[in-house]
C-alpha cells in the first residue's frame with residue numbers, strides 16, 4: 001500500500017514499480033523491470049538474456065495468436081532442474097553423504113509433453129526421472145522416459161492395467177518403482193509380477209504422524225487418504241516374503257502435502273521417515289531409497305514467511321536439511337545411507353509460465369465528470385453536499401458514518417416508492433464522489449490517524465478491471481483454495497498506477513474474479529493498475545502459474561484452453577530468443593464437442609431452422625445462406641473475446 005502515501009508530485013520510477021509489485025521478492029532473479037517500463041524475464045537469471053514479455057506478446061499477435069496467452073519460458077525449466085539437482089549434490093558432498101540424489105518430476109503438476117520432455121532433457125546428467133500418479137500418467141511416463149539409470153516412481157491407487165503397464169517398464173530394464181498406497185496393492189503387484197514373470201521394485205508409502213501445514217496439509221497425518229500404518233508395513237513385508245519377492249522392497253516413501261511453508265515440518269517428517277527406514281534396515285530389509293515426496297514450496301508473495309503462499313527456507317536449505325537429517329539418523333542407528341528421491345513439482349515448474357490477459361474495460365463507481373447541482377435540491381442531496389463541503393482529516397470517521405446513513409436512508413425511501421430515479425442517481429453519484437474524496441484525504445494521513453472502519457472504503461472504491469480470461473480455466477487454485485499469485489501489468493511500469501482495482505473475468509459467474517493479492521503481510525484486497533487509455537491494449541501478467549494452474553483448468557462457461565507459445569533463448573537471434581512452438585487454444589466447436597455437441601449436427605440443425613425461416617418468408621434464400629455460413633465460420637473462432645478493434 002506504499003503508493004497511497006506518496007504525493008502526486010513525487011517522480012515515479014521503475015524502481016517504485018518494482019517495490020510496489022514486490023518483483024524482486026517473488027521474482028527471484030528471473031523477473032525484472034526494464035528502464036522503459038517493461039516487465040522482463042531472464043530465464044537463466046544473470047547468465048542469459050532478458051526478454052520483455054510485451055515483445056513476446058506482440059510477436060505472438062503477429063503470428064495470429066491473441067490473448068489470453070500462456071507463455072512458457074522453456075529455459076527456465078532447465079534452470080530450475082539444475083538448481084534443484086545441484087542443491088542436493090552440493091549438500092551430499094558437504095555432509096559426506098554416501099547415497100546419491102535421484103529426483104523425479106511428478107507429472108501431475110504439469111503433464112504437457114513439451115514441459116515433461118524439457119525437464120527430462122535438463123535432468124539428463126543428473127539421471128532425473130518422472131513420477132506418475134494415475135493410469136494415463138503411467139502410459140505417458142513410460143513413453144517419455146529413456147534413461148535406465150533414472151527412476152519412474154508410480155504413486156496413486158492402482159489396478160491391474162496400471163501395474164501391468166509399469167511392469168512393462170521393468171521388462172525394458174527401467175527402474176520402475178511401484179509404491180503401494182494400501183496393503184491390497186502389495187498383493188496385486190506381486191500377483192501381476194508373477195504372471196508377467198518379472199521382478200518388481202516395490203515402495204511403501206508410510207503414513208507419518210507429522211502433518212504438513214498450509215492448504216494441502218491433509219495429505220499427511222493419521223487421517224491421510226494414502227499410506228500404510230506401521231502394522232500394515234510389517235504385513236506388506238510378509239506378503240512380499242510369501243510371494244518369494246522379499247528383495248523387491250526398494251523404497252520407503254512419504255508425502256506430507258504440497259507447498260509446505262515451514263522447514264521445521266519438513267525436517268520433522270524426514271526424521272520420522274528415516275527412523276522407519278533405519279528400523280526396517282535393521283530387520284534385514286535392503287531398502288535402497290528414501291523418497292521424501294513433494295512439498296518444496298514457492299514464495300508466491302515474496303514474504304519469506306510461513307504464510308500459506310510463502311516459505312521460510314530456500315531450495316539449498318531444503319536440500320541440506322533433508323540430507324543432513326537422513327545422515328544424522330542413519331549414523332545414529334548405524335545403517336547405510338540410502339539414495340534420496342524427491343518429487344518436487346511446484347518448485348520445478350511454477351516460474352516457467354506466465355499468463356498474459358488483456359484488461360479491456362473497467363467498471364467504475366465514481367462518475368466520469370462532476371454533475372451539475374441544481375438549486376432546488378432534495379433534502380438528501382443537500383445533506384450530501386453539506387458533507388462534501390465539510391470533510392477534513394479530523395472528522396473523517398464521523399463524515400463516513402453520516403454518508404453511510406444517507407445512503408441507507410435513500411435506499412429505504414426508494415423501496416417505499418418515495419424517491420425518483422433522477423434523485424437516486426444523484427445520491428449515488430455524490431456518494432461515490434464523496435467517498436473518493438475521503439479516500440484521498442485518508443491516504444494523506446498517517447496510517448494510525450485513519451479510522452478503522454474506513455479500511456473497507458478503499459476496497460469498496462476499487463474499480464473492477466474486466467479481463468479477457470477465465471479464472472476457472474487459468475487460475476483454478478485461486479478460486480478453489482484462495483491461493484495467491486503475483487499479478488503485475490507487463491508494461492507501463494514507468495508510469496504511476498492510478499486506480500486501486502480488482503480483476504473480473506468474462507465468465508458469467510460472480511466467483512470469476514481476483515480480489516485477493518499478494519502482500520508482505522497477509523493479503524491485499526486491491527491491485528494498483530493504470531488507466532486503460534483509448535486505443536492501446538493494456539496487458540496484465542499473472543505469474544508463477546506453471547504448477548497445476550495451466551493444466552488443471554476446467555471449461556466453465558465453455559471457455560477452453562488458451563493460446564500458448566513456447567519461448568527459447570537463442571543468442572543468434574537479434575531479440576535473444578525465438579518462439580519455437582505455438583499451440584492454438586480451443587476453438588468453439590472443440591469445447592462444444594466435449595459436451596456432446598457434434599459440429600455437423602450443430603450446423604445441420606441451424607440449417608434446418610434457416611430453411612424453415614426461408615419457407616416462411618422471414619429470410620431471403622441468399623441472406624439465409626450467408627447467415628448459415630457466418631454461423632459455421634464462427635464455430636472456428638476462439639472461445640475468448642476477440643478484442644481486435646479499439647474499444
Ligand SMILES: *Cc1c(COP(=O)(O)O)cnc(C)c1O
Pocket residue numbers: 106108109131133155255257258259293294295296343344345346347547
Ligand atoms: C502432488 C504430489 C507431488 C508434488 O508435490 P509438489 O508440492 O508440487 O512438489 C509429489 N508427490 C506426490 C505423491 C504427490 O501427490
